[in-house]
Amino acid sequence: MQSIMIVLLGIVGMTFGWFVYSRFIATKIYRLDPDFVTPAHEFNDGVDYCPTNKFVLWGHHFTSVAGAAPIVGPAIAVYWGWVPAVLWVTIGTVFFAGVHDFGALWASARHKGKSIGALSEDVIGKRTRALFMIVIFLVLLMVNAVFGVVIANAFIGTPSAVVPAWSAILVALLIGQFLRRGFNLTLLSVLGVIALYASIYIGSVVPMELPDSMFGLTANANWIILLFIYASIASMLPVWVLLQPRDFINGMQLFVGLFLLYGAVLLSLPDISAPAFNTQMVEGAPSLMPLLFVTIACGAVSGFHGIVSSGTSSKQLDKETDARFVGYLGAIGEGSLALITIVAVSGVALAATPELWHQIYEKYGTAGAGTFIQGGAQMIHNGWGLPIGISTTLLATMVVLFAGTTMDSGVRLQRYIIQEWGEIYGIPVFRNGIVATLVAVTCCLLLAFGAGGAGGSGGLIIWPLFGSTNQILAGMTLLVLSVMLIKLGRPARYTLIPMVFVMITSCWAALIKLQEFWLAENWLLVTIDLIVLITSVLVILEAISVIAKFRSDNSVVSKS
Known part of the structure; x- marks a missing residue:
């Protein structure tokens, strides 16, 4: 029965967020204008800039930002107990993620569809733009390289997910043409x-696998190469051909998946095996503060969301008033997925007793997407009577499709960043979409195979930095929004307070990681961690200087 309380707490909080808080932010803070000409109309090229139905755009936005992160993060974070995870997901979704994602989308639309890094020049200054875009590129590099590994591992671990994952591409292409x-x-x-x-269903009956060795590479490596070839092609197609319909149909799939998972809770009323607060952690386990707040990123607040909001979504926004529906409701969709993940990995469907649960969660980081698939599939089986094989394939496919759409958008976003560099620094060749895509994919493959060897898992080497780096990026995005609001003469506390909290916890986590990397003599991670920390401090100092100058100038004007 405890599972019902978790679900009700989350739903009540997110309902308040959508019907009350997001409306207040839209009307009083961001002040959306239905007559504003969005970049999708101003620069409509039928490729990247394309006015889009808000429901279709919501599907693209949500599945792009979701990936596997709102599943993996909460599944790991339950290690500290289900209460901290539920509270952070609920509060983070309503007061952090919704405002952050919605705000980045609005700010980008107001700056001709520029990425949050590029538009920071207009809001704060050139130095901020250069620093910002370094962090953005690092985050995209991590996401693309690692998600290639995640999907490849999922294909190998669950061969029944291969047919539906690739079939979704064909379905999306057809829907795009019909629309x-x-x-x-x-x-x-x-x-x-x-x-x-x-x-x-076909995939559960006819699983598909690559040979253990082909072209001198492992199955895992071959899947990674195939995925990047696909992502390269997909990122250069007009958004209406594949990106929008694929993401939309995946969004519909999420509704079905959430219906089955939440319905299973109502039908079976499962108890919770996980402790409210875990008091049996092993010696040396990471502390809840501050690591909870970088472990659960997507599903609470995530810097990657700001890249998507200001990268692809802002270029497809039909009306400025759609930004609330796409940005804030997209965050609520993620929060809903994170919430049911907590139930799936905390309940008796995964572990019948607290003792068995502690065996699964013996150490921090031992759980993940596989734990969610196992617990969620059993929960659906218990509640709906669906065969366990089909339930497992369904959830594995959901994870793969979310990771795939994030990878699609991630490569496209990397291409945008490189093209923006071409514009900013006067490098004509980088403005070319094909060249920019090749540079983006080459960087990812160099990381995957250069650092990871023939297995292609090099992205995992720098992945330990993702949590803190991603959240520092979220703090920097909230900082840009805050400066923008101050310059517009509007209340900035609704972005400043989340910014301060996110910056403190993420920099604290980055310092803890820095100590770990230093003791392990991992100088690559020490260097990258230091770059990110120094960059965040410089951006904050630059923003404070701009705000102080702005207020000083206004004070002089008012006195005169």
Whole structure:
């Protein structure tokens, strides 16, 4: 029965966030204008800039920011107990993620669709832009390199997910063509979901695997290369061809998945095996403060979301008033997924007794996406009676598709960053979309295979930096929004307070990691961690200087 309390607490909080808090932010703080001409209309090129139905855009935005992170983060963070995880997901979604994602989308739309890094020049200054974009590029490099590994591992661990994962691409291509020709969106959504779930059944019956060795590479390495070839092509196609319909149909799949998971809670009323607060942690285990707040990023607040909001989503925004629906409701979708993940990895569906749960969560980091799939599949089986094999394939496919859409968008976003560098620094060749894409993918593959050897898992080497770096980026995004609001003469505390909290916890976590890397003599991670920490401090100092100068100038004007 405890699971019902978790679900109710989260739903009540997020309902308040959508109907009350987000409306207040939209009308009183960001002051959305229905008549504002968005970049999608101003620069409509049918490739990257394309006015899009808000429901379709929500699907793209949500599945791009979600990936596997709102599953993996909460599944790991329950190690400290389910209460801290539930509270951070609920509070973080309502007061942090929603404001952050919504704000980055609004700010980018107001600055001709520029990325949050590029527009920081207009808000704060050139030095901030250069520093900001270094952190953004590092985050994208980590995400793309690691998600390639995550998907490859999922294909190898769950071969039944291969057919539905690739079938989703074909379904999306067809939906994109039909939408372009004016077919009914609702009908296409229903048919697309039916086709996707039919492929899930086929996949559970006909699993597919690559040979253990092919072209002198392991199956894992070959999957990584195939995924980057696909992502390169997908990132250069017009958004309406694949990106929008694929992400939209995956968003519909999420609704079905959430319906099954939340419905399973109501039907089976599972108890919770995990402790409210874990008092049986092993000696030397990481402390809840501050690591909880960088372990659960997506599902509470995440810097990567700001890159998506200001990268792809802002270029497709039909009306400025759609920013609330796309940005804030996208954050609520993620929070809902994170919340049910906590239930799946905390309940009796995963471990029948507290003793068994402690065996699974013996150490920090031993759980993850696999734990969610195992617990969630059993929960669906207990609640709905669905065969465990199909339930497992369904959830594994959901994880793979989310990771795949994030990788699609991540490579496209990396291409945007490189093209922006070409504009800023006058490098004509970087402005070319094909060249920029090749540079982006080459960087990812160099990290994957250069640092990771023939297995292609090099991204995992710098992944320990992702949590703190990603959250520092979220703090920097909230800082840019705060300066922008101060310059507009609007209340900035709704972004400043979250910014201060996120910056303190993420820099604290980065310092803890720095000590670990130093003691381990991992000089690569020490160097990158120091670069990120110094960059964040310089951006904060630059912002304080700009705010002080702005207020001083205004004071002089008012006196005169």
